[in-house]
Amino acid sequence: xxxxxxxxxxxxxxxxxxxxxxxxxxxxxxxxxxxxxxxxxxxxxxxxxxxxxxxxxxxxxxxxxxxxxxxxxxxxxxxxxxxxxxxxxxxxxxxxxxxxxxxxxxxxxxxxxxxxxxxxxxxxxxxxxxxxxxxxxxxxxxxxxxxxxxxxxxxxxxxxxxxxxxxxxxxxxxxxxxxxxxxxxxxxxxxxxxxxxxxxxxxxxxxxxxxxxxxxxxxxxxxxxxxxxxxxxxxxxxxxxxxxxxxxxxxxxxxxxxxxxxxxxxxxxxxxxxxxxxxxxxxxxxxxxxxxxxxxxxxxxxxxxxxxxxxxxxxxxxxxxxxxxxxxxxxxxxxxxxxxxxxxxxxxxxxxxxxxxxxxxxxxxxxxxxxxxxxxxxxxxxxxx
Numbered sequence: 001x002x003x004x005x006x007x008x009x010x011x012x013x014x015x016x017x018x019x020x021x022x023x024x025x026x027x028x029x030x031x032x033x034x035x036x037x038x039x040x041x042x043x044x045x046x047x048x049x050x051x052x053x054x055x056x057x058x059x060x061x062x063x064x065x066x067x068x069x070x071x072x073x074x075x076x077x078x079x080x081x082x083x084x085x086x087x088x089x090x091x092x093x094x095x096x097x098x099x100x101x102x103x104x105x106x107x108x109x110x111x112x113x114x115x116x117x118x119x120x121x122x123x124x125x126x127x128x129x130x131x132x133x134x135x136x137x138x139x140x141x142x143x144x145x146x147x148x149x150x151x152x153x154x155x156x157x158x159x160x161x162x163x164x165x166x167x168x169x170x171x172x173x174x175x176x177x178x179x180x181x182x183x184x185x186x187x188x189x190x191x192x193x194x195x196x197x198x199x200x201x202x203x204x205x206x207x208x209x210x211x212x213x214x215x216x217x218x219x220x221x222x223x224x225x226x227x228x229x230x231x232x233x234x235x236x237x238x239x240x241x242x243x244x245x246x247x248x249x250x251x252x253x254x255x256x257x258x259x260x261x262x263x264x265x266x267x268x269x270x271x272x273x274x275x276x277x278x279x280x281x282x283x284x285x286x287x288x289x290x291x292x293x294x295x296x297x298x299x300x301x302x303x304x305x306x307x308x309x310x311x312x313x314x315x316x317x318x319x320x321x322x323x324x325x326x327x328x329x330x331x332x333x334x335x336x337x338x339x340x341x342x343x344x345x346x347x348x349x350x351x352x353x354x355x356x357x358x359x360x361x362x363x364x365x366x367x368x369x370x371x372x373x374x375x376x377x378x379x380x381x382x383x384x385x
Contacts, residue, residue, distance in 0.1 A: 001020075001027040001056045001149065001153065001156060002026060002027070002055075002056060002058065003024065003025060003053075003055035003056055003082075004016075004017075004025055004026070004027050004055050004056060004057050004153070005029075006028070006029050006046060006059050006061065007030045007031070007059065007060050007061065007074065007077060008030075008031055008059075008061030008062045009029055009031045009033075009037055009039070009040035009045070010061060010120060010121070011035045011037075011038075011116040011118065011119055011120060011121065011124050011128070011305065012061055012086045012112060012114065012124075012129075013086065014043065014045045014061075015114075015116075015124040015125055015126065015128035015129060015157075016086070016112075016124040016157055017029060017040065017045035017046045018044070018045050018125070019127070019128075019130075019157040020153070020156055020157070021044065021046060022126050024053075024155040025046070025156065026046075026047075026051075027046030027152045028046055028047055028051045029041060029046040029047065029048055030048075030050075033218070039120070040124075042121075043121060044055055047119065050374065054081055055081070055082050056080070056081050056082065057083070057084065057149045057150060057153050058074055058079055058080035058082070058083045058084075059084055059086065060083065060084070060085035060087075061085075061086050062085070063087065063217050064086070064088065064092060064217055064221045065096075065217060067085045067093035067219065068093055068096035068097040069098045069100070070100050070109060071083055071085070071248040072100045072101075073280070075102055075103050075354070081106070081145070081146075081149065082106050082108070082145060082146040082149035082150060083106055083108070083109075083146070084108045084109065084110040084136075084150045085109060086110055086111060086112055086174065087109075087111065088111060088218045089173065089218055089221045090109045090111060090137045090169045090170055091133070091167050091169075091222075092170075092221045092222070092223075093109060094109055094137065103142040104139060104141040104142065105141050105142065105146065106143060106145075106146045107142070107146065108136055108138050108142055108147055109112045109136070109166060110134060110136050110137070110150060110155070111134070111135040111136075111137075111169065112129045112132060112134045112135075112159060112322045113132050113133045113134065113135060114128050114129050114132045119214075122279050127158065129157045129159045130157070130158035130159065131158060131159070131160070132159050132336070133159065133160050134157070134159040134161055134162065135161075135163070135164050135167065136150060136151075136154070136161050136162065136163050136371060137164060137166040137169055139166075144383050145316075148313055148314070148315045148316035149317055151316070151319070152315055152328050155345075158232060167188070170222050170225050171225045171228075173222065173225075174222050174225035174226045174229050175225075175227070175229045178218060178222060178225075179226060179229050179230065179233065182219065182226070187198040221288055252305050274369040274384050275363050296319065301311060301349065302348070302349055302350065302351040302354025302355070302379070303346050303348055303349075303354065303370070303371040304347045304357050304358045304361065304368055304370060304371065305344050305345070305346050305347075305368065305369050305370075305371040306318060306342055306344065306345045306346075306347065306351060306366050307365065307368075308344070308345050308366075308367070309343075310343055315345065317319055318345060318366065321360075321361060321380045322347065322357065325356075325357060326362075327356075328349065329347050329348065329351075346371060355370055358370050363369070
């Protein structure tokens with residue numbers, strides 16, 4: 001990749017620009033907010049001058065509702081060869097782009113899974129996306145060149161590409177990110193949460209994110225998935241309430257809602273015996289979490305280094321050959337040569353398959369060699385795979 005256009009100089013867009021600049025890519029910046037653009041330029045993220053020729057890829061750092069209109073406008077002017085975005089939801093922008101007759105062969109939806117501490121270019125970091133999963137949501141219409149360009153973009157930022165269906169992405173994001181945020185916001189309205197005792201060792205009520213406004217747009221754009229998980233949570237809350245109700249203190253002042261023995265009760269029946277069914281129900285409710293699989297431990301990996309020509313479609317062809325061998329790539333890093341004619345793609349795979357993959361790729365005509373081994377931690381968002 002020789003050049004890129006970053007449209008929108010928020011924290012993520014500027015972080016992408018800084019990472020690309022560090023990799024030797026020429027970066028052009030565009031933003032309707034002139035002050036934000038000047039800040040990004042002053043940080044060394046790129047040039048505010050328009051490119052003389054269409055860059056390899058354009059990255060849209062705009063709100064979800066603006067993805068389709070911005071994509072359509074850029075494509076009409078031939079602003080870049082390929083396009084992607086970094087919005088936190090994927091299905092709605094994808095549908096709106098289809099309705100707007102955008103060229104879907106040159107667009108790949110994307111979402112870098114990072115949580116910046118603050119909004120704006122000043123919060124950007126060159127390594128913000130390093131070692132983070134980056135969801136990509138190609139469709140059947142996505143062209144090989146566009147996917148190749150965006151995969152290279154992700155690799156140059158040091159992130160791990162995770163290909164996932166747009167609806168699946170939004171469902172996972174609703175359950176693991178948006179719903180917890182919404183619940184924390186609701187809980188923060190409770191005065192008890194603001195008590196000094198609540199500040200001891202507890203995380204802040206508001207997660208790291210620029211401001212409530214972007215969250216509102218994300219929640220509204222993903223309302224179907226969020227409502228579905230809210231409904232499931234509501235059912236679980238009522239089940240937990242029913243399980244705890246027998247143990248709640250009664251208004252009459254008994255120690256528990258189970259009460260104490262009265263003259264009408266048998267002398268042999270104790271509070272513990274009467275509590276047993278309710279306690280079993282509570283234990284069963286809590287045991288559900290224990291049934292979830294344990295986190296995947298740190299694993300060793302093998303690294304296969306492959307020399308790749310800097311030509312359209314080469315990286316996609318390499319991934320296709322790797323897939324044909326039935327080998328799962330856990331991570332990828334790309335390093336360009338000084339003349340940008342050749343580069344090296346380092347494929348991190350299971351240690352037992354590394355030598356086998358290197359030999360298979362050599363048989364397919366790729367200059368491949370076994371490079372090194374290193375530990376790798378599991379993907380924190382493994383569900384996206």
